Amino acid sequence: MPFDAILLAPRRAASIAAGHWHDRTINDELDACLEQCPDKTALTSVQLESGRVERFSYRELARLADRIAMGLVRLGVGRNDVVSVQLPNGWAFTATYLACSRIGAVLNPLMPIFRERELSFMLAHAASKVFIVPKTYRGFDFEKMAMGLKHSLPALQHVVVLGGHQTNSFHSLLSGPTWENEPDARARLSAERPGPDDITQLMYTSGTTGEPKAVMHSANTLLANVIPCAAQLRLGADDVLLVASPMAHQTGFMYGLMMPIVLRASAVLQDTWEPKTAVALIREHGCSFTMVSTPLLTDLARTVTEPAQEVPTLRSVLCAGAPIPGPLVEHARKALGTKIVSGWGMTENGAVTMTGLDDDDALASSTDGRPLPGVEIKVVDVDGSTLPVGQSGQLLVRACSNFGGYLQRPQWNGTDAQGWFDTGDLARIDAKGYVRITGRSKDVIIRGGENIPVVEIESLLYKHPAIAMAAIVAYPDERLGERACATVALKAGQRLDFAGMVAHLEAQKVARNYMPERLLVMPALPATPSGKIQKFKLREMLRGH
Numbered sequence: 001m002p003f004d005a006i007l008l009a010p011r012r013a014a015s016i017a018a019g020h021w022h023d024r025t026i027n028d029e030l031d032a033c034l035e036q037c038p039d040k041t042a043l044t045s046v047q048l049e050s051g052r053v054e055r056f057s058y059r060e061l062a063r064l065a066d067r068i069a070m071g072l073v074r075l076g077v078g079r080n081d082v083v084s085v086q087l088p089n090g091w092a093f094t095a096t097y098l099a100c101s102r103i104g105a106v107l108n109p110l111m112p113i114f115r116e117r118e119l120s121f122m123l124a125h126a127a128s129k130v131f132i133v134p135k136t137y138r139g140f141d142f143e144k145m146a147m148g149l150k151h152s153l154p155a156l157q158h159v160v161v162l163g164g165h166q167t168n169s170f171h172s173l174l175s176g177p178t179w180e181n182e183p184d185a186r187a188r189l190s191a192e193r194p195g196p197d198d199i200t201q202l203m204y205t206s207g208t209t210g211e212p213k214a215v216m217h218s219a220n221t222l223l224a225n226v227i228p229c230a231a232q233l234r235l236g237a238d239d240v241l242l243v244a245s246p247m248a249h250q251t252g253f254m255y256g257l258m259m260p261i262v263l264r265a266s267a268v269l270q271d272t273w274e275p276k277t278a279v280a281l282i283r284e285h286g287c288s289f290t291m292v293s294t295p296l297l298t299d300l301a302r303t304v305t306e307p308a309q310e311v312p313t314l315r316s317v318l319c320a321g322a323p324i325p326g327p328l329v330e331h332a333r334k335a336l337g338t339k340i341v342s343g344w345g346m347t348e349n350g351a352v353t354m355t356g357l358d359d360d361d362a363l364a365s366s367t368d369g370r371p372l373p374g375v376e377i378k379v380v381d382v383d384g385s386t387l388p389v390g391q392s393g394q395l396l397v398r399a400c401s402n403f404g405g406y407l408q409r410p411q412w413n414g415t416d417a418q419g420w421f422d423t424g425d426l427a428r429i430d431a432k433g434y435v436r437i438t439g440r441s442k443d444v445i446i447r448g449g450e451n452i453p454v455v456e457i458e459s460l461l462y463k464h465p466a467i468a469m470a471a472i473v474a475y476p477d478e479r480l481g482e483r484a485c486a487t488v489a490l491k492a493g494q495r496l497d498f499a500g501m502v503a504h505l506e507a508q509k510v511a512r513n514y515m516p517e518r519l520l521v522m523p524a525l526p527a528t529p530s531g532k533i534q535k536f537k538l539r540e541m542l543r544g545h
Contacts, residue, residue: 001082001106001127003199005216005404007415012197015220020374020400022227023196025219026101029261030065033058037237041266045091046281048272049138054091058264061095064175068099070185071174075158077129079104079192082202084128086110086119086146088137088271089247092162092170094257096132099174101219104194108202108214109248112137118212119149122204125214125408127155132170135163138272196220202407203250205347214407215347225350225401226259228373232354233316233341235289237264240313242290244270244278250347251320255291275299282311291318293531298328298468301335314338316357320345325462325470326365333361344368344437346423348403352377353435367434368427374400378420379429392438395427396420443535445474445484452484452514460508461486464501466494469525471533472516475542486516487538489524496521 015021033042038059045054056064077083083105087093093109100107108126110119112134123131131150133142146159162170179185194200196219204212235241243256247269260267268285270278273296281287292300297319304311314336319329320343333340342364345351353369363369371377378386379393387393398419405413414422426438438455445452454472461470469489474482490496498519505515526537 001080003080003106003216003404004408004410005199005218006410007402007413007419008197008218008221008404011400011402011419012220015224015374015400018374018400020224021196021220022223023220024223025194025196025200026098026223026258026261027193029223029258030058030062030098033261033264034062037264040264043091043094043260043267043269044285045089045269046271046277047090048270048274048277056091061091061098063180064091064095065098065102066180066185066189067178068095068174069102069189070179070182071177072099072105072130073103073188073192074179075130075160075173077103077105079194080106080199081129082106082108082126083130083132084108084110084123084126085132086112086114086142086248087132087134087162088112089243089252089256089269090271091269092132092175093247094269095175097257101194101200102189103192104198106199106202108204109253110204111246111248112142116145116149119145120152122212122214123149123153123156126202128153129155130158130160131156132160132162135161194219196223199404201253203253203347213409213412216404216407218404221401221403222254222258222350223262224374225372225399226254226262229255229351229354230259230263232356232372233289233318234357235259235263235265239263239265239288240285241265241267242270242278242282242285242287243267244273244296245291245293250345250350251291251293254350255318273299275303279303279309279311282314283309286313287311288313288315289317290314291320294319294325294328295469295527295531297332297340301328301332304335311336311338316341318343318351318354320351320354325459327459327463329361329365333364340364342368344435348421349375349397349399349401352397352399355434363434367430367436369435370433371435372399377427377429377435379427389431390428392426392428394441395423395425395435395437397423440535443473445472445482447477447482447484447513454484457484457486457505457510457514457516460505460510461488461501463508464496464504466490466496466500469533471525471535471538473535473538473542475518475539483518484516485518485520485538485542487520487522487525489522 039057042058042061097107133146135143143161199216201217203215245252316339318341343351343354355364355369376398381393429435467488468491477483526534
């Protein structure tokens with residue numbers, strides 16, 4: 001697969017000179033682990049359904065990665081070939097990425113929630129040569145689906161099944177035979193290693209709008225984000241990270257798969273989200289850090305309020321993805337007894353902004369943090385002019401971790417000649433440099449010529465004791481152009497009607513012309529795997545009402 005990562009070369013010299021690109025790959029980091037802590041536990045893989053727990057030292061993990069790498073070579077996989085994996089969190093995910101990195105192949109993580117419609121596009125677009133799936137997961141037959149897709153995908157040569165039958169099983173094709181011991185194996189693995197500017201990861205955007213886009217990242221762009229994130233969070237080799245966010249999403253991949261190896265730390269991988277299990281794992285393994293989306297943070301905060309469920313070893317939690325409602329941060333801080341770090345980022349660049357461990361807790365409630373080292377941000381108007389402090393406009397990012405471009409869609413790269421990337425988000429920056437995401441550019445609601453502060457009103461809705469999730473979206477109006485509808489999902493056993501919502505917002509002193517003019521109560525709000533509410537689906541739904 002030829003990769004058109006045209007955004008990398010123009011900024012290489014400056015990124016190296018500034019020390020933001022380290023010219024290392026995950027191979028270098030794993031090799032360092034073998035030198036410094038070969039017998040330390042690298043990861044503990046926990047399968048909830050079977051109850052199976054598997055542990056690997058760094059020595060064992062490296063040996064397994066070499067074995068899988070040679071298995072992939074025997075399947076015809078080489079440099080720049082795409083290996084797609086639709087696996088839950090677990091040792092096979094981590095080892096397969098490390099194996100791909102050994103031979104210059106590109107890992108394409110795919111969320112387990114994807115089905116034929118999404119996969120038929122992604123696998124064809126990526127020209128995936130190998131597709132690795134679990135036999136079954138959460139009651140669904142992935143092997144059957146994958147084999148059904150294979151016939152319509154000419155580039156797809158192999159479907160490999162974790163836990164499958166002998167002929168196509170992960171064990172028989174990849175992790176079982178000791179091919180790494182063959183005479184030419186070591187030389188072949190050394191010869192195939194990629195460079196730090198080669199594409200190592202191909203990840204599709206979650207899809208809040210339109211066609212998924214394939215984001216290309218190199219080792220340099222990924223590590224340029226992982227390393228400063230770890231430093232800002234003051235994480236080190238003695239930390240134990242709970243990895244419950246999907247590793248097929250950037251949050252789990254960068255800070256759950258890569259960061260523990262960079263730190264020479266230990267990771268606990270939870271394959272299915274279940275908050276009571278997460279709390280139990282934190283307590284059992286002494287986990288000191290985890291990174292979660294807004295819904296997962298909500299679940300953790302609720303769970304630890306139960307008797308004897310304290311998590312004293314948990315020092316910090318990074319909550320990122322979508323803007324975090326202030327009331328949730330306040331509640332989680334009190335319930336967990338730990339530092340809540342607010343952050344914002346994208347698949348295209350990882351974390352962009354974060355609050356600090358020494359910041360006042362209120363900043364995690366009211367901001368999305370300040371730019372990480374190597375990151376610049378600015379807010380501009382529709383003409384591209386930089387806006388004054390405190391004014392909301394289009395958020396642009398110029399970062400050492402910015403992606404290499406969208407595969408085969410360079411017209412969508414959204415990056416100008418100076419390297420500024422148009423995030424598609426609206427934001428404001430205060431006098432101290434803290435940013436607050438105020439919405440998506442397509443989520444702006446203009447009612448009778450006046451902008452409605454969507455994120456602020458949503459944050460106030462979260463203060464209502466009955467509301468679990470909330471989103472405000474526009475619906476067309478002949479006279480005013482647009483009106484606002486509040487869509488909410490309620491906590492178990494709770495009720496809310498329009499009058500109750502209005503009374504709540506009035507008590508919060510919301511201006512009358514900012515009030516949503518409709519309320520739609522739903523069992524759940526449509527969301528991406530990272531927890532971002534898919535407002536375009538809500539708008540489509542409203543058009544039918």
